[in-house]
Amino acid sequence: SQQGEEDPQALSIQEGENATMNCSYKTSINNLQWYRQNSGRGLVHLILIRSNEREKHSGRLRVTLDTSKKSSSLLITASRAADTASYFCATVTDSWGKFQFGAGTQVVVTP
Amino acid sequence: DTEVTQTPKHLVMGMTNKKSLKCEQHMGHRAMYWYKQKAKKPPELMFVYSYEKLSINESVPSRFSPECPNSSLLNLHLHALQPEDSALYLCASSQVVWDSTYGISGNTIYFGEGSWLTVV
Numbered sequence: 303s304q305q306g307e308e309d310p311q312a313l314s315i316q317e318g319e320n321a322t323m324n325c326s327y328k329t330s331i332n333n334l335q336w337y338r339q340n341s342g343r344g345l346v347h348l349i350l351i352r353s354n355e356r357e358k359h360s361g362r363l364r365v366t367l368d369t370s371k372k373s374s375s376l377l378i379t380a381s382r383a384a385d386t387a388s389y390f391c392a393t394v395t396d397s398w399g400k401f402q403f404g405a406g407t408q409v410v411v412t413p
Numbered sequence: 414d415t416e417v418t419q420t421p422k423h424l425v426m427g428m429t430n431k432k433s434l435k436c437e438q439h440m441g442h443r444a445m446y447w448y449k450q451k452a453k454k455p456p457e458l459m460f461v462y463s464y465e466k467l468s469i470n471e472s473v474p475s476r477f478s479p480e481c482p483n484s485s486l487l488n489l490h491l492h493a494l495q496p497e498d499s500a501l502y503l504c505a506s507s508q509v510v511w512d513s514t515y516g517i518s519g520n521t522i523y524f525g526e527g528s529w530l531t532v533v
Binding site: 346390400401408 | 455501522
């Protein structure tokens with residue numbers, strides 16, 4: 303089963319709007335990572351947030367982590383058509399480095 | 414551009430064929446991964462190699478056979494596949510980071526562009 307579950311499954315917004323997606327996980331983690339995947343391509347790492355961090359920024363991305371609720375959120379501000387992609391959260395789920403992805407959020411940004 | 418290179422980009426094979434997918438990285442990473450991804454689904458972990466040794470096998474059928482000949486190369490040998498094995502196969506690599514609390518703690522994973530496999 304997947305460690306992370308994303309919410310919503312799909313999101314459709316217009317350029318300039320913000321996009322927010324959430325990820326919940328089950329086990330304790332050292333860090334949580336967010337990835338983007340354009341249709342039919344490989345995954346691209348966006349941001350890593352450690353368990354002792356609550357918020358992290360990278361350009362137009364803002365990630366929060368609430369370890370008490372075992373959840374994280376990814377905010378994309380001032381979205382662009384080029385942000386259209388699937389977004390996945392991912393965590394290591396055991397001490398052997400089993401790195402697993404959530405179900406993903408499909409984001410469509412229309413001009 | 415990704416620093417993990419996968420070949421071929423597309424592969425069509427019959428159910429009796431034997432073929433291989435190849436992956437190469439020159440970032441000095443000592444963990445390498447194979448993932449399988451079906452349409453509109455997240456990547457599913459298949460195998461993990463750490464220091465060229467198989468450390469995780471996610472109960473993958475034996476018709477998939479991984480091989481790590483050296484620290485830069487990772488192969489996935491395919492034999493007697495089924496049509497339902499058609500998918501995007503992603504190779505990835507990362508540094509191995511050990512944490513005293515969490516074990517292998519997870520570091521940024523770099524993905525290749527994938528190999529599209531169609532089994533007919």
